[in-house]
Amino acid sequence: MSKAPSPKPTDSELEILHVLWQHGPATVRAINDLLGQRRQAEVGYTTTLKILQLMLEKGLVRRDDADRSHVYRAAVREQETQGLLLDKFVDATFGGSALKLVMQALGSRKTSDDELAQIRRLLNDIEIQNSTSNPAEDDEHAG
Amino acid sequence: MSKAPSPKPTDSELEILHVLWQHGPATVRAINDLLGQRRQAEVGYTTTLKILQLMLEKGLVRRDDADRSHVYRAAVREQETQGLLLDKFVDATFGGSALKLVMQALGSRKTSDDELAQIRRLLNDIEIQNSTSNPAEDDEHAG
DNA sequence: GCTTTGTTACGAATTATTTCGTAGATAAGT
DNA sequence: ACTTATCTACGAAATAATTCGTAACAAAGC
Known part of the structure; x- marks a missing residue:
């Protein structure tokens, strides 16, 4: 019954979620590349990384940090x-x-x-x- | 091309627009009172004033400043x-x-x-x- | 006239979001 | 072993939105 009170994602977070929903689990590098494709301008790698870290704290994504390149996946359904x-x-x-x-x-x-x-x-x-x-x-x- | 594209209103601005659409032209005092009713908590008078001033610059509202208490009206249609x-x-x-x-x-x-x-x-x-x-x-x- | 009340203008603190630079660590290449 | 590339973590600047305090001024009341 206790439903995860996932906070409302911001615009940038939502865009990353779209990528994850479509593409499935991915590394920061892959996510950043895909973001670059759907946008007009590229976005800095560490920008994407930072947002993913914040999303992790908010519970919007999960990550697998077994490997050096962490793999992020959406933690909320589309x-x-x-x-x-x-x-x-x-x-x-x-x-x-x-x-x-x-x-x-x-x-x-x-x-x-x-x-x-x-x-x-x-x-x-x-x-x-x-x-x-x-x-x-x-x-x-x-x- | 003569028509300035009204920028997207923020949440607070949209709430004020709702008041103006429903109630018609009103003073800051009246708008602020009406906002207080539809919200949980009161909002400061000068907060409402400030937002209205910004909305005026953006072209979201017009004002009649003939009297000391200026009267604001929505400049965009619902x-x-x-x-x-x-x-x-x-x-x-x-x-x-x-x-x-x-x-x-x-x-x-x-x-x-x-x-x-x-x-x-x-x-x-x-x-x-x-x-x-x-x-x-x-x-x-x-x- | 003087005080109180109500009003506008403006500056600034606060919070949230987005952005990226840099440091430090680890892996890969030679 | 050493250098280069890649990755994470973190701090902080830039921008935007919201909030309110204070000053200045005008009107109303006494």
């Missing part, structure tokens, strides 16, 4: 972290209303029919969950 | 600002995929049937737009 950040963002920007966020996300940008279909499937799933786990009567049937 | 922040957030957290954001927002939290219905209506509207305009050239935005 979806959980995204969910955490999303919660904060929804609170700060949309007053806590996830609905407003979704409306804004869908309304103010181009969404393909394919993406719309995926969202519809998700809506159907959620509706089924609502009706099976919720005592409130629900006779709606999606087309 | 939806535009939310859209701007949303873009940055989607890039940083979901690698630019608005679809992933929506899936996460809907999937990882409780969404009521009422909200689901609203989203369905929006999906229908978007689908109609997709089918009535040529998808290859409908990237125009209302100014």
